Amino acid sequence: MKQAKANVPMLEITDLVKEYPGGLRALRGVTLNVTEPQIVAVIGSSGAGKSTLIRCINRLVEPTSGSVKLGGQELTTLNRSDLRKARSHIGMIFQEYNLVERLTVMENVLSGRLGSVSLWRAFRRNYPPEDVANAFELLDRVGLTGRQDDRADALSGGQRQRVGIARALMQKPNLLLVDEPTASLDPKTSRQIMRLICELAHESGTPALVNIHDVALAQASADRVIALNDGNLIFDGAPGDLTPEVLNDIYGEEDWSATIRKDDDDAENAEPEAPAKQAKPPSRNGTVGK
Numbered sequence: 015m016k017q018a019k020a021n022v023p024m025l026e027i028t029d030l031v032k033e034y035p036g037g038l039r040a041l042r043g044v045t046l047n048v049t050e051p052q053i054v055a056v057i058g059s060s061g062a063g064k065s066t067l068i069r070c071i072n073r074l075v076e077p078t079s080g081s082v083k084l085g086g087q088e089l090t091t092l093n094r095s096d097l098r099k100a101r102s103h104i105g106m107i108f109q110e111y112n113l114v115e116r117l118t119v120m121e122n123v124l125s126g127r128l129g130s131v132s133l134w135r136a137f138r139r140n141y142p143p144e145d146v147a148n149a150f151e152l153l154d155r156v157g158l159t160g161r162q163d164d165r166a167d168a169l170s171g172g173q174r175q176r177v178g179i180a181r182a183l184m185q186k187p188n189l190l191l192v193d194e195p196t197a198s199l200d201p202k203t204s205r206q207i208m209r210l211i212c213e214l215a216h217e218s219g220t221p222a223l224v225n226i227h228d229v230a231l232a233q234a235s236a237d238r239v240i241a242l243n244d245g246n247l248i249f250d251g252a253p254g255d256l257t258p259e260v261l262n263d264i265y266g267e268e269d270w271s272a273t274i275r276k277d278d279d280d281a282e283n284a285e286p287e288a289p290a291k292q293a294k295p296p297s298r299n300g301t302v303g304k
Protein backbone atom coordinates (compact mmCIF):
# COMPACT_ATOMS: atom_id res chain seq x y z
CA MET A 15 0.00 0.00 0.00
CA LYS A 16 0.98 3.64 -0.21
CA GLN A 17 4.63 2.84 -0.88
CA ALA A 18 4.48 5.37 -3.71
CA LYS A 19 7.23 4.10 -5.94
CA ALA A 20 9.77 6.72 -6.75
CA ASN A 21 8.51 8.88 -9.58
CA VAL A 22 5.11 7.18 -9.77
CA PRO A 23 2.60 9.80 -8.63
CA MET A 24 0.09 8.46 -6.14
CA LEU A 25 -2.68 10.08 -8.15
CA GLU A 26 -2.24 11.35 -11.69
CA ILE A 27 -5.19 13.02 -13.41
CA THR A 28 -4.60 14.14 -16.96
CA ASP A 29 -6.88 16.25 -19.11
CA LEU A 30 -10.02 14.95 -17.44
CA VAL A 31 -13.25 15.93 -19.17
CA LYS A 32 -16.80 15.24 -18.07
CA GLU A 33 -19.68 16.14 -20.29
CA TYR A 34 -23.06 15.22 -18.83
CA PRO A 35 -25.87 14.07 -21.09
CA GLY A 36 -27.37 17.22 -22.53
CA GLY A 37 -23.94 18.71 -23.18
CA LEU A 38 -23.07 20.37 -19.87
CA ARG A 39 -19.30 20.33 -19.48
CA ALA A 40 -18.64 19.93 -15.77
CA LEU A 41 -14.89 19.29 -16.20
CA ARG A 42 -13.01 20.91 -19.07
CA GLY A 43 -9.64 19.20 -19.04
CA VAL A 44 -8.39 19.00 -15.47
CA THR A 45 -4.81 17.93 -14.83
CA LEU A 46 -3.58 17.24 -11.32
CA ASN A 47 -0.77 15.18 -9.79
CA VAL A 48 -0.52 14.13 -6.18
CA THR A 49 2.96 12.83 -5.51
CA GLU A 50 2.95 12.59 -1.73
CA PRO A 51 0.43 11.74 0.98
CA GLN A 52 -1.02 15.17 1.37
CA ILE A 53 -4.43 16.69 2.05
CA VAL A 54 -5.60 18.50 -1.07
CA ALA A 55 -8.59 20.76 -0.50
CA VAL A 56 -10.78 21.31 -3.55
CA ILE A 57 -12.57 24.64 -3.39
CA GLY A 58 -14.84 26.45 -5.79
CA SER A 59 -18.37 27.74 -5.84
CA SER A 60 -21.40 25.54 -6.15
CA GLY A 61 -21.55 23.90 -9.57
CA ALA A 62 -17.82 24.38 -10.26
CA GLY A 63 -17.31 20.64 -10.72
CA LYS A 64 -15.87 19.59 -7.36
CA SER A 65 -18.13 16.58 -6.82
CA THR A 66 -17.80 15.58 -10.45
CA LEU A 67 -14.00 15.59 -10.17
CA ILE A 68 -14.04 13.41 -7.06
CA ARG A 69 -16.60 11.02 -8.51
CA CYS A 70 -14.81 10.66 -11.83
CA ILE A 71 -11.83 9.28 -9.95
CA ASN A 72 -13.65 6.18 -8.69
CA ARG A 73 -16.06 6.31 -11.62
CA LEU A 74 -19.25 6.88 -9.69
CA VAL A 75 -19.43 9.36 -12.56
CA GLU A 76 -17.93 8.06 -15.84
CA PRO A 77 -15.39 10.49 -17.29
CA THR A 78 -15.93 11.47 -20.91
CA SER A 79 -12.21 11.52 -21.68
CA GLY A 80 -8.85 11.86 -20.02
CA SER A 81 -6.85 9.66 -17.69
CA VAL A 82 -6.91 8.85 -13.98
CA LYS A 83 -4.06 6.77 -12.59
CA LEU A 84 -3.84 5.61 -9.01
CA GLY A 85 -0.43 4.25 -8.04
CA GLY A 86 0.29 3.92 -11.77
CA GLN A 87 -2.89 1.97 -12.56
CA GLU A 88 -5.19 3.50 -15.16
CA LEU A 89 -8.71 3.49 -13.71
CA THR A 90 -10.76 4.86 -16.59
CA THR A 91 -10.43 1.70 -18.70
CA LEU A 92 -10.88 -0.97 -16.00
CA ASN A 93 -13.57 -3.56 -16.49
CA ARG A 94 -16.24 -3.98 -13.82
CA SER A 95 -14.48 -6.58 -11.72
CA ASP A 96 -11.11 -4.80 -11.80
CA LEU A 97 -12.87 -1.53 -11.01
CA ARG A 98 -14.49 -3.17 -7.99
CA LYS A 99 -11.04 -4.24 -6.79
CA ALA A 100 -9.57 -0.78 -7.33
CA ARG A 101 -12.52 0.81 -5.53
CA SER A 102 -11.96 -1.40 -2.51
CA HIS A 103 -8.81 0.67 -1.93
CA ILE A 104 -10.41 4.06 -2.46
CA GLY A 105 -12.10 5.33 0.69
CA MET A 106 -14.99 7.74 0.33
CA ILE A 107 -16.47 10.04 2.96
CA PHE A 108 -19.78 11.72 2.12
CA GLN A 109 -21.58 14.86 3.18
CA GLU A 110 -24.65 12.89 4.24
CA TYR A 111 -22.56 10.08 5.78
CA ASN A 112 -24.30 7.33 3.73
CA LEU A 113 -24.57 4.97 6.70
CA VAL A 114 -27.04 2.12 6.86
CA GLU A 115 -29.22 3.72 9.51
CA ARG A 116 -30.72 0.60 11.02
CA LEU A 117 -27.41 -1.22 11.34
CA THR A 118 -25.07 -0.82 14.27
CA VAL A 119 -21.99 1.36 14.36
CA MET A 120 -19.81 -1.77 14.20
CA GLU A 121 -21.69 -3.18 11.21
CA ASN A 122 -21.34 0.10 9.39
CA VAL A 123 -17.61 0.27 10.06
CA LEU A 124 -17.09 -3.34 9.01
CA SER A 125 -18.99 -2.69 5.80
CA GLY A 126 -15.86 -0.81 4.73
CA ARG A 127 -14.40 -4.26 4.13
CA LEU A 128 -17.20 -5.35 1.82
CA GLY A 129 -15.02 -4.96 -1.25
CA SER A 130 -12.44 -7.29 0.26
CA VAL A 131 -14.37 -9.83 2.32
CA SER A 132 -16.46 -12.41 0.44
CA LEU A 133 -20.12 -11.55 0.19
CA TRP A 134 -20.99 -14.83 1.91
CA ARG A 135 -18.85 -13.98 4.92
CA ALA A 136 -20.29 -10.49 5.02
CA PHE A 137 -23.83 -11.84 4.74
CA ARG A 138 -23.14 -14.19 7.65
CA ARG A 139 -21.58 -11.23 9.49
CA ASN A 140 -18.56 -13.45 9.74
CA TYR A 141 -15.76 -10.95 9.41
CA PRO A 142 -12.18 -12.06 10.08
CA PRO A 143 -11.17 -11.40 13.71
CA GLU A 144 -8.42 -9.03 12.58
CA ASP A 145 -11.02 -6.89 10.83
CA VAL A 146 -13.11 -6.75 14.00
CA ALA A 147 -10.04 -5.83 16.05
CA ASN A 148 -9.14 -3.15 13.52
CA ALA A 149 -12.70 -1.79 13.66
CA PHE A 150 -12.52 -1.49 17.45
CA GLU A 151 -9.20 0.34 17.14
CA LEU A 152 -10.67 2.73 14.61
CA LEU A 153 -13.72 3.37 16.77
CA ASP A 154 -11.38 4.33 19.61
CA ARG A 155 -9.41 6.54 17.26
CA VAL A 156 -12.46 8.43 16.01
CA GLY A 157 -13.78 8.95 19.53
CA LEU A 158 -16.59 6.38 19.54
CA THR A 159 -15.27 3.97 22.16
CA GLY A 160 -18.08 1.81 23.51
CA ARG A 161 -20.59 2.87 20.84
CA GLN A 162 -20.16 -0.20 18.62
CA ASP A 163 -23.63 -1.63 19.34
CA ASP A 164 -25.57 1.61 18.94
CA ARG A 165 -27.72 1.90 15.86
CA ALA A 166 -26.43 4.47 13.41
CA ASP A 167 -29.72 6.36 13.55
CA ALA A 168 -29.20 6.97 17.26
CA LEU A 169 -26.10 9.10 16.64
CA SER A 170 -25.64 12.83 16.16
CA GLY A 171 -24.40 14.18 12.83
CA GLY A 172 -20.83 14.53 14.04
CA GLN A 173 -20.87 11.00 15.43
CA ARG A 174 -22.26 9.64 12.17
CA GLN A 175 -19.47 11.28 10.26
CA ARG A 176 -16.99 9.69 12.69
CA VAL A 177 -18.48 6.33 11.71
CA GLY A 178 -18.13 7.33 8.05
CA ILE A 179 -14.47 8.13 8.63
CA ALA A 180 -13.83 4.82 10.42
CA ARG A 181 -15.61 2.93 7.62
CA ALA A 182 -13.44 4.59 4.97
CA LEU A 183 -10.26 3.81 6.91
CA MET A 184 -11.31 0.16 7.31
CA GLN A 185 -10.56 -0.12 3.61
CA LYS A 186 -6.89 0.69 4.25
CA PRO A 187 -7.31 3.07 1.35
CA ASN A 188 -4.62 4.23 -1.06
CA LEU A 189 -6.67 7.37 -1.56
CA LEU A 190 -9.41 9.14 0.38
CA LEU A 191 -12.11 10.98 -1.55
CA VAL A 192 -14.04 13.30 0.71
CA ASP A 193 -17.05 15.29 -0.55
CA GLU A 194 -18.18 18.18 1.65
CA PRO A 195 -17.68 16.20 4.88
CA THR A 196 -18.83 19.01 7.13
CA ALA A 197 -21.57 20.68 5.10
CA SER A 198 -24.27 19.21 7.36
CA LEU A 199 -22.47 20.03 10.62
CA ASP A 200 -22.22 23.05 12.89
CA PRO A 201 -18.98 25.09 12.71
CA LYS A 202 -17.35 23.66 15.81
CA THR A 203 -18.11 20.05 14.88
CA SER A 204 -16.96 20.85 11.33
CA ARG A 205 -13.54 21.83 12.62
CA GLN A 206 -13.26 18.74 14.77
CA ILE A 207 -14.27 16.46 11.92
CA MET A 208 -11.87 18.10 9.45
CA ARG A 209 -9.07 17.85 11.97
CA LEU A 210 -9.82 14.17 12.51
CA ILE A 211 -9.85 13.42 8.79
CA CYS A 212 -6.54 15.23 8.31
CA GLU A 213 -4.89 13.60 11.31
CA LEU A 214 -5.91 10.12 10.26
CA ALA A 215 -4.94 10.67 6.64
CA HIS A 216 -1.52 11.93 7.72
CA GLU A 217 -1.02 9.14 10.26
CA SER A 218 -1.80 6.45 7.70
CA GLY A 219 0.10 8.19 4.91
CA THR A 220 -3.01 8.37 2.74
CA PRO A 221 -3.42 11.16 0.20
CA ALA A 222 -6.84 12.81 0.40
CA LEU A 223 -8.90 14.98 -1.91
CA VAL A 224 -11.36 16.96 0.16
CA ASN A 225 -14.13 19.05 -1.38
CA ILE A 226 -14.91 21.85 0.97
CA HIS A 227 -16.77 25.11 0.53
CA ASP A 228 -15.36 26.80 3.63
CA VAL A 229 -12.21 28.61 2.53
CA ALA A 230 -10.95 29.29 6.05
CA LEU A 231 -11.35 25.66 7.04
CA ALA A 232 -9.63 24.55 3.83
CA GLN A 233 -6.73 26.87 4.54
CA ALA A 234 -6.47 25.79 8.15
CA SER A 235 -6.43 22.07 7.40
CA ALA A 236 -5.07 21.32 3.95
CA ASP A 237 -1.49 20.95 2.75
CA ARG A 238 -2.46 22.13 -0.70
CA VAL A 239 -5.47 23.85 -2.23
CA ILE A 240 -6.82 23.53 -5.74
CA ALA A 241 -9.67 25.63 -7.05
CA LEU A 242 -12.17 24.86 -9.75
CA ASN A 243 -14.16 27.41 -11.66
CA ASP A 244 -16.68 26.25 -14.25
CA GLY A 245 -14.86 22.98 -14.78
CA ASN A 246 -11.39 24.52 -15.07
CA LEU A 247 -8.59 24.23 -12.56
CA ILE A 248 -7.67 27.84 -11.86
CA PHE A 249 -5.45 27.56 -8.79
CA ASP A 250 -3.08 24.94 -7.41
CA GLY A 251 -0.84 25.95 -4.56
CA ALA A 252 -0.13 26.29 -0.89
CA PRO A 253 -3.00 27.41 1.37
CA GLY A 254 -1.03 30.55 2.20
CA ASP A 255 -0.87 31.54 -1.46
CA LEU A 256 -4.63 32.01 -1.70
CA THR A 257 -4.86 35.75 -2.04
CA PRO A 258 -8.01 37.90 -2.16
CA GLU A 259 -7.35 38.23 -5.91
CA VAL A 260 -7.38 34.47 -6.39
CA LEU A 261 -10.52 34.19 -4.26
CA ASN A 262 -12.19 36.87 -6.35
CA ASP A 263 -11.47 34.80 -9.43
CA ILE A 264 -13.04 31.82 -7.74
CA TYR A 265 -16.04 33.30 -6.00
CA GLY A 266 -16.43 36.85 -7.30
CA GLU A 267 -16.05 40.16 -5.53
CA GLU A 268 -16.28 39.95 -1.77
CA ASP A 269 -14.41 41.23 1.26
CA TRP A 270 -12.00 38.40 1.94
CA SER A 271 -10.05 40.08 4.69
CA ALA A 272 -12.11 38.37 7.39
CA THR A 273 -11.90 34.98 5.77
CA ILE A 274 -8.28 34.55 4.81
CA ARG A 275 -6.43 32.81 7.53
CA LYS A 276 -3.78 34.99 9.10
CA ASP A 277 -0.41 33.39 9.75
CA ASP A 278 -0.70 34.16 13.44
CA ASP A 279 -4.04 32.38 13.79
CA ASP A 280 -3.73 29.23 15.77
CA ALA A 281 -6.40 26.86 14.54
CA GLU A 282 -6.01 24.63 17.60
CA ASN A 283 -6.83 27.45 19.94
CA ALA A 284 -9.50 28.96 17.80
CA GLU A 285 -12.39 27.12 19.46
CA PRO A 286 -14.93 28.05 20.54
CA GLU A 287 -15.32 30.63 17.89
CA ALA A 288 -17.81 32.46 15.84
CA PRO A 289 -18.82 30.59 12.70
CA ALA A 290 -16.18 31.15 10.05
CA LYS A 291 -17.35 33.55 7.41
CA GLN A 292 -18.33 31.34 4.55
CA ALA A 293 -17.52 31.94 0.96
CA LYS A 294 -20.94 30.76 -0.12
CA PRO A 295 -23.74 28.93 1.61
CA PRO A 296 -23.05 25.20 1.71
CA SER A 297 -23.57 23.63 -1.67
CA ARG A 298 -26.73 21.55 -1.54
CA ASN A 299 -26.80 20.61 -5.15
CA GLY A 300 -23.59 18.66 -5.16
CA THR A 301 -25.34 15.35 -4.86
CA VAL A 302 -24.25 13.92 -8.16
CA GLY A 303 -25.26 10.32 -8.55
CA LYS A 304 -26.94 9.96 -5.17
Ligand code: ADP
Binds near residue numbers: 038063064066
Ligand atom coordinates in the same frame (compact mmCIF):
# COMPACT_ATOMS: atom_id res chain seq x y z
P1 ADP B 1 -19.92 21.15 -7.25
O1 ADP B 1 -19.70 19.87 -6.51
O2 ADP B 1 -18.69 21.99 -7.38
O3 ADP B 1 -21.06 21.93 -6.67
P2 ADP B 1 -20.87 19.45 -9.38
O4 ADP B 1 -19.73 18.60 -9.78
O5 ADP B 1 -21.92 18.84 -8.51
O6 ADP B 1 -20.33 20.80 -8.75
O7 ADP B 1 -21.62 19.96 -10.70
C1 ADP B 1 -20.91 20.57 -11.77
C2 ADP B 1 -21.90 20.89 -12.86
O8 ADP B 1 -22.42 19.68 -13.41
C3 ADP B 1 -23.10 21.69 -12.37
O9 ADP B 1 -23.48 22.59 -13.38
C4 ADP B 1 -24.16 20.63 -12.18
O10 ADP B 1 -25.45 21.18 -12.32
C5 ADP B 1 -23.84 19.67 -13.29
N1 ADP B 1 -24.22 18.29 -12.94
C6 ADP B 1 -23.87 17.63 -11.84
N2 ADP B 1 -24.37 16.38 -11.85
C7 ADP B 1 -25.08 16.26 -13.00
C8 ADP B 1 -25.83 15.20 -13.60
N3 ADP B 1 -25.94 14.01 -13.02
N4 ADP B 1 -26.40 15.45 -14.79
C9 ADP B 1 -26.29 16.64 -15.42
N5 ADP B 1 -25.57 17.67 -14.91
C10 ADP B 1 -24.97 17.49 -13.71
Ligand code: MG
Binds near residue numbers: 065066225297299300
Ligand atom coordinates in the same frame (compact mmCIF):
# COMPACT_ATOMS: atom_id res chain seq x y z
MG1 MG C 1 -20.51 19.10 -4.79
